[in-house]
Each structure stands twice: as structure tokens, then as C-alpha cells.
Amino acid sequence: MEAKPAEVVKYLMINMGVMATVTQSVDAETAVVVAEAFGKKVVRGALPDDDGVAAAGVANMGNAIDEDPEESLLPRPPVVTIMGHVDHGKTTLLDAIRSAKVASGEAGGITQSIGAYQVTTASGQEVTFIDTPGHAAFSEMRARGANATDVVVLVVAADDGVKEQTKECIATAKLASVPIVVAINKMDKPGADPARVLNELMNYQLLSTEFGGDVEVGKVSAKNKDGLDDLLDKILLQAEVLELKANPNRAAQGVVIEAGMKQGLGTVATTLIQRGTLKIGDIFVAGASWGKVRLLMNHTGARITEAGPSTPVQVVGFDGVPGAGDVFTVVDKEETARTITDSRRKLLRENQAAQMQGDLKGNVEAILSGMLEDGAKEKMELPIVLRADGPGSAEALASSLRELVSEDEYFKVTCKVLTAGVGEVTKSDIAIAGVSNAYVVCFNVAANHQAVEDARRGDIEIGYYNVVYDVLDQVQERLDRIRSPTPDGVYIGRAQVKVIFSIGKVGNIAGSEVLDGEVRRGSNVRIMRMGRVVHEGALKVLKNVKADVEAMVAGTECGIQVSDFEDFQEGDFIECYIDE
Structure with missing residues (x-):
């Protein structure tokens, strides 16, 4: 507005009662009032983010903005996500299908990230597979896999049945409204029981076609490569029902499956192209990152010049690391990309600042409530x-x-x-x-x-x-060690103080019951009271009635005296440790 910042702040404080700093954001209505007060004409607009991208010049940003004409749509390969419980053979099954060693390269034999691969069946049809982790920690990543897919292949081990992550995968696929094809794996194992698996799946509204339902089920052995053609036929049958099509003759749009840093290349993002064709030199936006395509690599690492619908491709050229699940969109010029990402980054910073303030408020409230609550x-x-x-x-x-x-x-x-x-x-x-x-x-x-x-x-x-x-x-x-730190030595037992005896010059003796293990004279001890360590020392005297003893075991009562400590209270715990 060609006005000094101090003048604007002064107007906000005096005329509008807004205690703002120079760097603080204000709402649009306040901005309009202030600008008009300074004699400026205001034209209301919108920031070019996901809902206003088209106005900023982004080419074809999602179905909410534009739809491809029916005559421009051509058949595309199905995108299939492999899901299931950990160690049920998902990656081994994919490995068998595409005849390449993938599982052997995974730490611990489990998939730690999402991989995208494209295979060609015996009939010449292409299928894109997304392999998602089965461990519980990667629920969010599995959810992203389902949301980028046409068909979910649910892998269930014939000798193990439906497990916790299997249930999560079913829920994820249903939430994304994606059809499910079941692959009962490990049919080669002696304990294989496919009937049990089918019965368990019925509890989750997955009824196989052989029982009169609509869920295709393939029985396979990834290890022996048995039943793979039948499973692929069922996948392609499901894809045929969906009539999958996309327009390849337009600017590319897709979704980031996974991203990371690679030495010599910078940020590399595995991206699934959903419509359009991505080419070398295209300018793109993905979340709060933008860039220009410098290099494209297919799932084998070979360099390619373009990638069409349903093609997984590794993209090099980002200015930052995008988030998994971010929408990837080609835009018309660099200026547009910068404008969009600048607005998104600003919004991200504001959200993070608001979250930090909320966390701080929550921490203060938690401290205050802890002070007020009895026994917190x-x-x-x-x-x-x-x-x-x-x-x-x-x-x-x-x-x-x-x-x-x-x-x-x-x-x-x-x-x-x-x-x-x-x-x-x-x-x-x-x-x-x-x-x-x-x-x-x-x-x-x-x-x-x-x-x-x-x-x-x-x-x-x-x-x-x-x-x-x-x-x-x-x-x-x-976390366990922080809650219950261990002094030098090996834990051997614990006793609880029931009564305190004061014996003249001897001092206080803790009449105690041994709760577990044993307490031993000469051992290191730690005295716990209300979850706090009140003393650490040595067990100096251990008595059974009036006799000195070396040790007392769980279930017995004894008298305990600790070096340099007499301030026992009923309910104290005495934990004992000995040197290794």
C-alpha cells in the first residue's frame, strides 16, 4: 500500500482494537478495512492453492476442476495394491509374479516402504503393482496405497489366517471403496487350511464367489510359483469390470507414493501417473514442493523420456522432499509453480505455529491439572x-x-x-x-x-x-528404564515395608514382606516411595525374627536396615540388586 508498517500497526491498534505485530497475518475483512482507510481500492481474490489452482494457471488439477471428454479416454493398465499382514508373503508373491528378487533386499524380510512396479502378463497386458508394508506402524502408508489403486490384492497366509493387520487392510480398502481380490498364500505348507481362511473372511463381509459371493479368491504358493496365472486372471477380470480409462494426451497428474534423498540425484520421488503423460522438462507441483523434471526412471532404474497413465516412475528435479500421498500436477510455467508452493508453505508455517501454541497451552493445562488432581x-x-x-x-x-x-x-x-x-x-x-x-x-x-x-x-x-x-x-x-531406573547390578527381588521398629542405639528397622525374588544382605538397594527414589544404599542388616540371615525369599517376612537411612515409611518398596 506504499505505507509505513508502523502506520498500519497504529491504525490496527487504535482504530480497530487489533493488537498486531508487523509480521502477523490478519483476516481478509480486516485487511480490506485497513486498505480502504489508506485510500486503496481492494479487489477480493483467492490464494492459488488446491481449490483455486486453475485460476493460477495450473493445467488440469484434479477432477474437481476439469473432466476429460469421454472421447479422449483410452484404456489404461489397472493399478493393483498388495496388502496383508506382516510375513504373509506379499513381497514374495509380487517377486514371483514379476520374477525379480525384491524380498531378499528388504531388511528383516519385511517391506519398510511402498514400492511400485509394472509387469506384463503372459497375455501381453500390463499391470501396475504397489507393494505396501504389512507392519502395524505403516497403517498410514497402506492407506495411501489403497487410495492410489484400482484393485486391492489381500494376501492371507493359508497356515496363519486373518490377523490384526489383515483386518486393518480390509477396513482401509473398504474405506477407499476399492474392490478386493483375495490371494490365499503359502498353500505349499503342511498346515495350510484355505477353508479356515474363507470362513474367517466371511466375518468381515468378504464372501468368495465359490460361496455365492462377489470376492474373487486365488489359492497360490509364492514360493513354488503355483496358481499365479489364475490370480492374475482374476485381477484382470476385476479390472475389466471397472472399465479403467484415462486421457494420455494432456498434462500429467498423479500421486507421490514415496520420496527420499539419493546421493548424486537429490530428491527422488516414486510417483504414480494417473492421467496425462509426464515428460522430461515438465514443470510440476507436489504438495509444498515444485520442480522441473530432470530425469525419469522406471521401476527397474532404466531412464525413460515419458510416462503415461498407470505408470510408476521415479522423478528427479524436486526443490524439496514432498510428502507421501501429495498430489503431483504439471503446471504451465515456473511462475505458477512458485506462486502455488509459496502459498502452501506459508499456510504450512502458520499451521505449525498454531499447533505449537496449542501444544504449549495443552502442556500448561496438563501441568496445572496435575497440580490440582490428588494422586496424579x-x-x-x-x-x-x-x-x-x-x-x-x-x-x-x-x-x-x-x-x-x-x-x-x-x-x-x-x-x-x-x-x-x-x-x-x-x-x-x-x-x-x-x-x-x-x-x-x-x-x-x-x-x-x-x-x-x-x-x-x-x-x-x-x-x-x-x-x-x-x-x-x-x-x-x-521408556521402561526412565520409569524405573536400575542402579548398578542385577535386580534380584523386592520387599514392602509393613511396620517400622525403633530399637534404641540400633536405629529404625523396617519390618517388611518379601514380594518377589529375594532380598540379600550386602546387596544394593533402592527405596521407592510414591514412585520416587528416596534413597540408594546397601542392605546392612537382614533379620528373621531376631536371627541374622543372609537372604529371605518371596512370601517371608524380615527386618531390614539400610546403611545411612532410617526414614522408613509404611508402604515403601525396597528393591535389591547384586553385582554381576
Whole structure:
């Protein structure tokens, strides 16, 4: 408006009662009033984000903005998502179908991210497969797989039946309104019982065609490559019913399946093209990132010049790392891409600031409520700095870590993920960890040399993992140790103080009942009261009635005296440890 910032702030405060700073955002109505007060004419518009992209010059941004004419639509390959419980053979089945070793390259034999591949059947028809992880930590990633697919293949082990993640996959597919084809795998195993699997699936409204339902079921052995042609026929039959078509002669649009950093290439995003054709040199927008296509690679890593509908392709040329599930859209010019991403990044920053304020308010309220509530648990947090090989992995792991908890009657310990980023650990990550005394978790990534040196100097621990089970299990162990720290030695038993005896010059003796294990004279002890450690020392005297004894076992009563401590209270716990 060619006005000094101080004048605008002054007008807001005095005339409108808005206590604003120079960098603060105001709503549109307030902005109009202020601008008109300064003699400016205001024309109301809209930021060019997902709902106003067309006005900003984005070519064909979703069905909500434009529809392809019926005559421009051509048949396209079906996109099939492989889902199922962990270790039921999803990747091995896909491996058998496309005759390439994929499962052998997965840490722990399980898929940690989403992979997209395209195969050609014996009849010459192309099918695009998306392989999603089966572990519970990757529910969000499985959901993205279903939302980008035409058909879901639900893999169930014939010797194991329907499991927890199987149920999640069924719910995910139904939520996305995607038809399901069931693949009963591991038919070669001695304990295979397909009838049991079919009966269990009926509990989730999946009735096979042989029972009069509409769900196609294929019985396969991925290991022996039996029944694969029959399964592919059932998939293609389902795809034929859907009459899948797309317009290849237009600007490309798709969805980011997974993204990460690769040495020498920068950000590489596996993208599923849903309509149009993506070409080298195209300018695109994906979430809050934009770029120009510098390189296209197919699922085998070979370079290609273009990718049509239902084609999974690795795109190089992003200015940042997009999120898994972000809409990928080709735009007409660089200026448009910058405008869109700038507005999205601004909105993202505002949302993050609002969330931080909300978290701060929630923390203050939690502290105050804890002060007011009688007998409230003391809450502690384990700070974590998380770095992963892709945004999908980072997001899913962060979500799972936040759900971990260790609690007892007095204490509750949870995880607080300070940052969850993509790529190697850097100096800034170590700086954050140093300030907050955080544990650094690296999932399929490493720390650079400078970060390692800083971590050593600051005594900051870095954990390297390539299997999600290990991350969750070891962080859970840390939470348990925070809640109940162990002094030097090995835990051997615990007693509870029932009554206190005061014996002249001897001092106070704790009349106690041994609850588990044994208590032993000379052992290290820790005295716990209301979840707090009130003393650590040595068990000096142990008596059974009046006789001195070496040890007392669970279920017995004894008298305990601890070195340099007499302030026993009824209900105290005495935990005993011995040197290894």
C-alpha cells in the first residue's frame, strides 16, 4: 500500500482494537478495512492453492476442476495394491509374479516402504503393482496405497489366517471403496487350511464367489510359483469390470507414493501417473514442493523420456522432499509453480505455529491439572530426533513412537518426537538433541562425519536401525528404564515395608514382606516411595525374627536396615540388586 508498517500497526491498534505485530497475518475483512482507510481500492481474490489452482494457471488439477471428454479416454493398465499382514508373503508373491528378487533386499524380510512396479502378463497386458508394508506402524502408508489403486490384492497366509493387520487392510480398502481380490498364500505348507481362511473372511463381509459371493479368491504358493496365472486372471477380470480409462494426451497428474534423498540425484520421488503423460522438462507441483523434471526412471532404474497413465516412475528435479500421498500436477510455467508452493508453505508455517501454541497451552493445562488432581501421575517424556529414508517412513515411525508408553501407579513416560526428517543426520539435528538431551533415531540412514563428531563430544547417543520392530522395541525399553531406573547390578527381588521398629542405639528397622525374588544382605538397594527414589544404599542388616540371615525369599517376612537411612515409611518398596 506504499505505507509505513508502523502506520498500519497504529491504525490496527487504535482504530480497530487489533493488537498486531508487523509480521502477523490478519483476516481478509480486516485487511480490506485497513486498505480502504489508506485510500486503496481492494479487489477480493483467492490464494492459488488446491481449490483455486486453475485460476493460477495450473493445467488440469484434479477432477474437481476439469473432466476429460469421454472421447479422449483410452484404456489404461489397472493399478493393483498388495496388502496383508506382516510375513504373509506379499513381497514374495509380487517377486514371483514379476520374477525379480525384491524380498531378499528388504531388511528383516519385511517391506519398510511402498514400492511400485509394472509387469506384463503372459497375455501381453500390463499391470501396475504397489507393494505396501504389512507392519502395524505403516497403517498410514497402506492407506495411501489403497487410495492410489484400482484393485486391492489381500494376501492371507493359508497356515496363519486373518490377523490384526489383515483386518486393518480390509477396513482401509473398504474405506477407499476399492474392490478386493483375495490371494490365499503359502498353500505349499503342511498346515495350510484355505477353508479356515474363507470362513474367517466371511466375518468381515468378504464372501468368495465359490460361496455365492462377489470376492474373487486365488489359492497360490509364492514360493513354488503355483496358481499365479489364475490370480492374475482374476485381477484382470476385476479390472475389466471397472472399465479403467484415462486421457494420455494432456498434462500429467498423479500421486507421490514415496520420496527420499539419493546421493548424486537429490530428491527422488516414486510417483504414480494417473492421467496425462509426464515428460522430461515438465514443470510440476507436489504438495509444498515444485520442480522441473530432470530425469525419469522406471521401476527397474532404466531412464525413460515419458510416462503415461498407470505408470510408476521415479522423478528427479524436486526443490524439496514432498510428502507421501501429495498430489503431483504439471503446471504451465515456473511462475505458477512458485506462486502455488509459496502459498502452501506459508499456510504450512502458520499451521505449525498454531499447533505449537496449542501444544504449549495443552502442556500448561496438563501441568496445572496435575497440580490440582490428588494422586496424579508424574509425567515424563523421552525426547527423540528422528531421521528416516523417506517421508512416509518418518511419518509412520513418528506416529508409532508417540503411541509408546510406560506407566505404573505413579509414573507415566511417553515419547516426544522433536523432529522427524528425511536424509542423513546433520549438525543441526545433533544440536537439537544436545539442547533437549534427546535420543537420535536413524532409520535406514546414517549420520554425516561432522554430526558423529559433535555427538561424541556431546555424549549424544545415535541409534541405527533398518527394521521397524527394533526401533519400537528398543525405544520401549528406554521408556521402561526412565520409569524405573536400575542402579548398578542385577535386580534380584523386592520387599514392602509393613511396620517400622525403633530399637534404641540400633536405629529404625523396617519390618517388611518379601514380594518377589529375594532380598540379600550386602546387596544394593533402592527405596521407592510414591514412585520416587528416596534413597540408594546397601542392605546392612537382614533379620528373621531376631536371627541374622543372609537372604529371605518371596512370601517371608524380615527386618531390614539400610546403611545411612532410617526414614522408613509404611508402604515403601525396597528393591535389591547384586553385582554381576
